Amino acid sequence: MIMADILEKEFEYFTENHSELYNLYPNRYLVIKDQKVLFDEDSVKHALDVSQKNGLVPGTYIIQKCEEGVDSYTQVYHSRVTFA
Amino acid sequence: MLINNFTLQSNGGLLHDIKSDCTVLEAFDPQGLTPAQIASKKSIKVTALWDTGATNTVITKRVAQALGLSQTGVALVHHADGHSHKPKYVVNIMLPNNVGIAYVEVTEGDLMGEDVLIGMDIITRGDFAITNVGGKTTFSFRIPSVETIDYCKQGNQPSVPQKPIVKAKQPGRNDPCPCGSGKKYKHCCGKGKI
16 A cells, blocks of 8 residues: 555544544644554644654654544635646 | 734736745754754745635645655645645745744645645734735735734724624534434535535
């Protein structure tokens, strides 16, 4: 499996379990690897720092902010940009 | 409080879009670093388009590859062609006059001509103004936000009362569908949306 597919799986875990994760980690930045939450931090900087300190290889985990509702991982582009 | 700002003015005439120089750098904490240490960081100088219709900041694949960025997340993006999942990265952004923002989460996307799209995630960190006095566009930006610009107040006119726009709470993928069908949202009204 290529790395982008693995990270897609991590994202799927995040979205499938979003409500439960929000109850456990409201407004925290979650470091997710192997479909598990390894760390929860108060900023993306701290999430990156703790991942590096614990030897996680960049590109093998995802950091997602866990906010209420689907808006936390949804972006909207009204003009000019396409994502083919 | 340290306020960082810059102003760009057209050479003459009105601007049809707002563009500025922009340097994208690998993510790092600039505190305590010397200018030489900062200059040694991987960076790429590009043109950025400022877009209030974009919720988030976008970089092209070219920028991500030039900086050797590792993917740090995934975003669900809604756009003119529908919706898709796109990679996210963390970078530092340097705007004109050394207005810098560290640890910005950006999304990879295809742009038409530029390499960076500055979205509302950056615009809302400060004050953003466009004026067109004498047929000449002036664009000014500062971080952090320090003052409300209110043209009604400046002209001693009452502002039009408007109720704040409240966004309806979105159900989660696995929540019961609000239509009352008893199905999960993702299998009912949310099908194809999330």
